[in-house]
Amino acid sequence: MISTSKYYAAAIKSALLAVLILCTYSCSNNDSEPTGDGEAHWKISSTVKSVSGSSAIILSGEPGTRWYAELTEGAEWCSFSSKDFANAKTKNGQLADGLNVLYVYYKANTGKVQRHAQLTLRYAENPEKTFDLIQLAESEELLPAFNTWAELPAKVDNSNYQYVTHYGLLNNKTLRNYSICFDKTKKAALWVAYPIHDVYTTKNIPDRTNRWAFDPTIPISAQANCVEYSYKGSYDRGHQVASADRVCTDEMNAQTFYMSNMTPQASSLNGAMWGTLESRVRTNSCSDTLYVVTGAYFENDNTTTFDGAGNLVPIPTHYFKVLLRTINGKTGKKIEDCAPEELKSIGFWVEHKAYSGGIPTEICKSVKEIETKTGFTFFPKVAASVKEQNAPRDWGIN
Known part of the structure; x- marks a missing residue:
């Protein structure tokens, strides 16, 4: 028979051993690597030029989280190493504090057609995220589909103009x-x-990207440099297509922060009436699609400022918007298949100054009037009678 003292001693020893095992297991779990999902996005764009180079995917999440990347398509011309295009098709790492970057290197495309690569990225044991990379063909341009898309003005041939569409x-x-x-x-x-x-x-x-960047399709020397700093004086980096108009994906929102979409816009206009007008335009969205053209007009080059790098740039004297949609909003028809009585349009001509109150009706114009002022032809497939309309109330403006 075991004595009482020996019995209690054995019980205490067993209990201590159980606590030690439990503590060891618990501590081991607490010290394990994070398993949370992280975020990732292209730094600039998923579309690159035909020349060789690199593109960056920005990684973010809980420090210590492991990540795994693999090139699943386009491995013959893409790599995770600039020096090894034969073997560097996978890569892994661990998120650290601060900036985490995954570089994808690519060879020049000397072919006549664009090509497509794809990679997958996974954080810990979470589902994979897929990223596409499109490389343009040699001499290929991302031109607008003139005479096809309803929002496009008629093309004007001018050696100083460059036409680009972002996707x-x-x-x-x-x-x-x-x-x-x-x-x-x-x-x-x-x-x-x-x-x-x-x-x-x-x-x-979750929020606007604020990733100010040069437009990769336009020569940097032709763009204002406000990547790090805004225009000098009381001028904002004023969007033409608003950030809030593109909140569906990180990439599309980031493209609205290209320098090609910016103008030096007075803070007193950008943060007040102009922002109110942008919001009002969005409220007129419809199932049939609302077509918008926003523009900057330079009556003269007398007023200038400096961009963030100290380069002289002209300031627009006016801004404008022209809008087109179906009256019903849900016809399911293309614009060119609609009769004139099924369509409505309006324009806005905005002097570059501060405005008090909401949207003044005096800025409301017909599309035809803004065509006369700017020299551009808007909505070229639409009848002249549609472009002569100017009914602010039909657009929620009183």
């Missing part, structure tokens, strides 16, 4: 984001044309 991926489909007519002498877009629809304005990102 983004949404639900595995490539959609146009916006198109521009960029004037290299003004270092600004004379117009930016874009559709507004729920697919673009349904918020799928």
Whole structure:
């Protein structure tokens, strides 16, 4: 028979051993690597030029989280190493404090067609995220589909103009984001044309990206340099297509922060009436799509400022918007298939100054009037009678 003292001693010893095992297990779990999911996005764009180079994916999440990347398509011309295109098709690492960057290197595309690569990224044991990379063909340009998309003005041939369309991926489909007519002498877009629809304005990102960057399709020397700092004086980096118009994906929102979409816009206008007008435009979105052209007009080059790097740039004397949509909003028809009585349009001509109150009706014009002022032809497939309309109340403006 075991004595009582020996019995209690054995029980205490067993209990201490159980506590030690439990503590060891618990401490081991507490010291394990984080398993949370992280965020990732292209730093600039998923579309790159035909020349060789690199693109960056920004990684973020809980420090200590492990990540794993693999090139699943395009491995013959893409790599995670600039020195080894044969073997560096996978890469892994651990998130650290501060900036985490995954570089994807690519060879020059000397072919006649663009090509597509794909990579997957996984944090810990979480589901994979898929990233597409599109490389343009040699001499290929991302030109707007003139005479096809309803929002596009008629093309004007001018050696100082560069036309570009930016695209983004949404639900595995490539959609146009916006198109521009960029004037290299003004270092600004004379117009930016874009559709507004729920697919673009349904918020799928936590906040605006604020990733100010040069437009990768336009020579840097032709763009204002406000990547690090805004224009000098009381001028903001004023969007033409608003950040809030593109909150569907990180990439499409980031593209609105290209320098080609910026002009030096007075803070007293940008943060007040102009912002109110942008919001009012969005409220007129419809199932049939709202088509918008926003532009900057330079009556003269007498007023100038400096960009963030100290380069002289002209300041627009006016801004404008022209809008077009179906009256019903849900016809399911293309614009060119609609009768004139099924459509409505309006324009806004905004002097570059501060305004008091809401949206003044005196800035409301017909599209035809703004065509006369700017020299551009808007909505070229639409009858003249539609472009002569000017009914602010039909657009929620009293």
